[in-house]
Amino acid sequence: MLILNRYIGRTVTGAILLVLMVIVGIDLLSELIDELKEIRGDYNFVEVLKYVALVAPGSIYQYLPFASLVGCLAGLGMLASSSELVVMRAAGVSTLRLVVAVIRPTLLLTLIGLVTAEYIAPATQQIAESQRALALQKSAAIHSRHGMWHRESNEFMHFNAVQPNGVLYGVSIYHFDDQRQLVGSTFAERASYLGGLWSLEDVRKVSLGEEGAVQQLYPELQWETGLSPELLNILVLEPDDLSISGLWQYADYLRQQGLNAGDYQLAFWNKLLQPITILGMVFVAISFIFGPLRNVTMGFRVFVGVMVGIVFRTLQDILGPSSMVYGFDPIYASLTPIAICFVIGTLLMMRRA
Incomplete structure (x- = not known):
């Protein structure tokens, strides 16, 4: 047999x-x-x-x-x-x-x-x-077609490229108020994750107010967010491409953010x-x-x-x-x-x- x-x-x-x-x-x-x-x-x-x-x-x-x-x-x-x-x-x-x-x-x-x-x-x-x-992303404008979008609270973010080692390229952040009105935007050429914090490099920040738009430039700026390199490694992939544990982890994160x-x-x-x-x-x-x-x-x-x-x-x-x-x-x-x-x-x- x-x-x-x-x-x-x-x-x-x-x-x-x-x-x-x-x-x-x-x-x-x-x-x-x-x-x-x-x-x-x-x-x-x-x-x-x-x-x-x-x-x-x-x-x-x-x-x-x-x-x-x-x-x-x-x-x-x-x-x-x-x-x-x-x-x-x-x-x-x-x-x-x-x-x-x-x-x-x-x-x-x-x-x-x-x-x-x-x-x-x-x-x-x-x-x-x-x-x-x-x-x-080197040949792209502000947004690359192959980049990725993400929402966290009243902020919408776009990244042209996400590297597995906690490095982002082409970071765009759009800030909205509770009435869903755009109040400002931030663009950085590069972001790196060090010591539990994100550091934005070559930053251009625009604030919108009653007097119009005000632009400020920073060589480096700290960025507070709930995103970690581990979550971004999950976010960069389509649901069908994620691991079983990654799917469970990111679904739990979305529920905490009140998202579908x-x-x-x-x-x-x-x-x-x-x-x-x-x-x-x-x-x-x-x-x-x-x-x-x-x-x-x-x-x-x-x-x-x-x-x-x-x-x-x-x-x-x-x-x-x-x-x-x-x-x-x-x-x-x-x-x-x-x-x-x-x-x-x-x-x-x-x-x-």
Whole structure:
């Protein structure tokens, strides 16, 4: 049985990795084409290649559930087409044992995906975004298109580039009163975090009053804010690119500021539940092979896998925003597609039994 487990595991894992390589390759090629349009100044072709390489871990994690579904269908489909599954069943191997043999290597891939999502992808994504923003901000005006906005109380802030070591470039701060009237602005070429405080460099501060605008220049100015380098490292990334712990930390920060944290809560639950998502996809693939797809061609199996993956992702994309519009907990938006996968898989396996 050990040899059989290894054989099934090797076949399924190889198919999943092959599908993952193809999908990620297409995604990175698309990313490369998009980034070529941004080439200017210090952001040259070499920097574009570095950016694409650094975002690859995030792409791998994003497409792992989809690749698990299609790869499992392809791997088990090869065994079914060559009648190896029939021989295994005839030799007395139960369906449950075959299911366990398929799920074991999937659990290993799930563990690797979790490590990637928590430690590797957020770090490489942040380096990619900060290096690109730093290369582009020299050719930008006051605001870089690839910079980031943030709000804290009555202040709106924009940063052209955020470095992981607590250094900001192109800092713009707009001050509003309680009636939402602009009362002043501050612009600094650079800001650094030292000893628990932010220090702005080459500062231009404008105050708006009844007598008009008054401008003051400072070589250096202290800046009091609740933002820390750790929070900025989270803020610079999109919710889907953050680690699970980073999502929880920043969602808590937004709640303390009285801001909407729905996007980050939804991304948190999607990432936390992705291992179960992968298992649900694999379970659907197994039920298809032992059920309605056991006697069809490989191309049709791959087509079905792609369609199921698209439907699953579409359902996620619909339920996620719906949770914020209608006010129900984002965890239900994440759990519903997973539950549907397990229900469909269970019904198909019961029919087969």
